[in-house]
Amino acid sequence: MPPISLGSSMFNRAILAVLAGAIMLAVAPLAQAVEIRHDLGTTEVPDAPKRIVVLEYSFVDSLAAVGVAPVGIADDDTRESIVPAYTAVIGDDWKSVGTRKSPSLEVIASLQPDLIIADTSRHEAIYGALSEIAPTIAFDSLTGTYQVALEAAKTIAHAVGKDAEMEARLAEHTTRMEGFKAAIGDVSAWSAQFIVDNGEGIFLHSPVSYNGSLLAWFGFNNNMPTPDGHTYEEAIVKTSLEQLSEINPQVILRGKYADPGLTDSWVGQPLYDNVEAVKTGNLVDVNAHEWSRLRGVIASEVSGANLVEIVKHLKK
Amino acid sequence: MSAVVHVPVRPRSTLRGLVLIAALAVLVIAAALWSLSVGAVPIPTQTIVNTLFTLDGEQQTYIIMKSRLPRMVLALLAGAALALSGAIIQAVIRNPLASPNIIGINSGAALFALVLVLVFPDIPQVWMPLAACIGGLTAAAFVMVVAHYRNLSAIHLALIGVAVGFVFEAGVDYLLIVSNDSESSAPMIWLTGSLWGRTWAHVAVSWLPLVALSAVALLLSYRLDLIALGEATATGLGLNVPRQRLLLLLVATLLASVSVAVVGVMGFIGLMAPHIARRLVGGSHRLMLPVAALVGMLLVVLADGIGRAIAPPIEVSAGILAALIGAPFFIYIMLTTTSEQDS
Structure with missing residues (x-):
């Protein structure tokens, strides 16, 4: 095919150059990459990414908070693990990428x-392998606190070009959370402890864990010693009956992944029956999945609403 | 007990051996190509060919070139290394139950590599094989030193190896319990002998030592045949037996350690592959070693492929599957071999 003739070349080139320049100017702000600082480095993220894969539930939370739907989620191969609070926003059009x-x-x-x-x-x-596939940013979801989860949510919103939306959503979040706090009232006289019971062991979420920090935000006390760091073992502490009895919380929020749980088998043992929360009937079962695996803006509101109800029924 | 190894050169024709090697090689290549085609994402053969040879048409560059291909290469390298290591150790310790796993090399390598990962999480990949080698050598050193200075029976040597292995294994268990809970741990997955998340970076740090050591192992095969004749005979034939043993154990240890560093602990391969090979071509190491290497390659490459194909997008560790596929075959071979070779 002969090259298409553009006539007088000098003139045309000038026009083309001007046109190209104009297009560049118009497109440039759209195509600009954002530099995101995260736990494993600084990464250039294309402006307003469209196809996002998330590898923890709290990142689904952050995206849902600003109305962005991921294309892939590490949902532990269980679609129901993405709860209705999320699917209401992100829909059902995502693919499981495994555990x-x-x-x-x-x-x-x-x-x-x-x-x-x-x-x-x-x-x-696998950060290196992930980065070969696409720009990858990493945040401490597993062992981070409530505050860390909110900070990560802000950074994620920035990465996906939804700063304004997140700002508005966080303002709404604060209003809601303060509302729950007011409804819960002064609970500084209570020590509260979230525990997971998987049938084989119990795991206490320490003051540096997400749930520990969330309960502290609502004003509860915690009888567990505060660890220095925030590794997984310091945030989520495998605990024996003796240790639980020593920590002796007044309120226990129990998330059971197995029924009967290990704690159920302890009923009747003096050491267990004399734990303050058990003795006074302030051991409350909560949704294990929602409490122990979900973290973030939306998840904390679900927990907050849950707590308002729980506190109403606590026995002095 | 040690009859299997003591039976030295079985009178089977070299031609038959060569034909077998060729057949196995074809099988290995077929299995390797098959492993490129299986995984969580189904990819048509045409696309694989397009990608491999950069032809026009649809390609899957990441999945084929950066995920499945490096895994295939690592599976082949590690399979051969573990099999060779096992064959050498069985011959040197003169115990058919010996393997890099049994005498503690794998656990030693795993312990040191794990310590490195946990203590210096930011350290580059390159150091992993080195740490694993130090660990493997530490474990093997006990056995080597004892073998060198005390004239112990084969069974005592193997038992000392077992004891050393338990100590290092206890160390691995301790680290996994106190430091990195299974919930957050990549080390946990790696330790089960998995090729998940392996990339060219892992190939880059391991291919040279594995290829070089495998070559050395194959070159030393005739010395294994001499040692297998028994110490007195071997010495009579002019072999410095203690020194050769030390050298052979060193090669075996490094082979197993480097593969542990990149693919984790796949205990069964080192035990199983040499026995399968011995059953196929007899005890002559000149033939048995290459056959064992091919069998090891075949087992690991198949195990990794099946592990990816069985329940996508979840992956089952190759180490687990290698034992599952290999064990029944292994037991069958043992059942049909014993009477023949004990006679």
Whole structure:
């Protein structure tokens, strides 16, 4: 095919140059990358990424908070683990990329993402492999506090170009949370402890964990010693009956992943029956999945509303 | 007990051996190509060919070139290394139950690599094989030193190896319990012998030592045949037996350690592959070593492929599957071999 003649070349070139320049100027602000500082480095994220893969539930939370739907989620191969509070916003049009612990790199790659959001401790070992697929940013979801989760939510919103939306959503969040706090009232006289019972062991969420910091935000006390760091073992502490009895919380929020739980088998043992919360009937069962695995703006509001109800029924 | 190894050169024709090696090689290549085609994302053969040879048409560059291909290469390298290591150790310790796993090399390597990962999480990949080698050598050193200075029976040597292995294994268990809970741990997955998340970076740090050591192992095969004749005979034939043993154990240890550093602990391969090979071509190491290496490659590459294909997008560790596929076959071989070779 002969080249298309553009006539007088000098003139045309000038026009083309002007046109090209104009297009560049118009497109440039759209195509600008954002530099995101995160736990595993600084990463250039394309402006307003469209195909996002998330490897922890709290990142689903952050995206849902600003109305963005991910294309892939590490949902532990259980679609129901993405609760209605999230699917109401993000819909059902996402693909499972496997477990949070060892997500399938192949499936992630096949989704052709332009942003991957990973957990700092879980996915550090595969950060290099993830970065080869798409720009990857990492935040401490697993062992971070409520405050850390909110900060991560802000950074994620910035990465996906939804700063204004997140600012508005966080203002709404504060109003809601303050509302729950007011409804809960002064609980500084109570020591409250969230525990997970998986049938084989119990795990106490310490003051440096997400739930520990959330309960503290609502004004509860915690009888557990505060660890120095915030590693997984310091945030989520495997505990024996003796240790539980020593910590002796006045309120226990129990998330059971097995029925009967290990704690159920302790009923009748003096050491267990004399734990303050058990003795006074202030051991409350809560949704294990929502409390122990979900973290973030929306999740904390679900927990807050839950707490308002729980506190109404606590026995002095 | 040690009859299997003591039976030295079985009178089977070299031609038959070579044909077998060729057949196994074809099988290995077929399995390797198959492993490129399986995984959580189904990819048509045409796309795989397009990607491999950069032809026009649809390609899957990341999945084929950056995920499945490095895994395939690592599976082949580690499979051969573990099999060779096992074959050498069985011959040197003169105990058919010996393997890099049994005498503590794998646990030693795993412990040191794990310590490195946990204490210096930011350290570059390159150091992993080195740490694993130090760990593997530490474990093997006990056995080597004892073998060198005390004239112990084969069974005592193996038992000392077992004891050393337990100590290092206890160390691994302790670290996994106190420091990195299973919830957050990549080390946990790696320790089960998995190729999940392995990339060219892992190939880059391991291919040279693994290829070089495998070559050395194959070159030393005739010395294994001499040692297998028994110490007195071997010495009579002019072999410095203690020194050769030390050298062979060193090669075996490094082979197992480097593969542990990149693919984790796959205990069964080192035990199983040499026995399968011995059953196929007899005890002559000149043939048995290459056959064992091919069998090891085949087992690991198949295990990794099946592990990816079985329940996508979840992956089952190759180490677990290698034991699952290999064990029944192994037991069958043992059942049909014993009477023949004990006679």
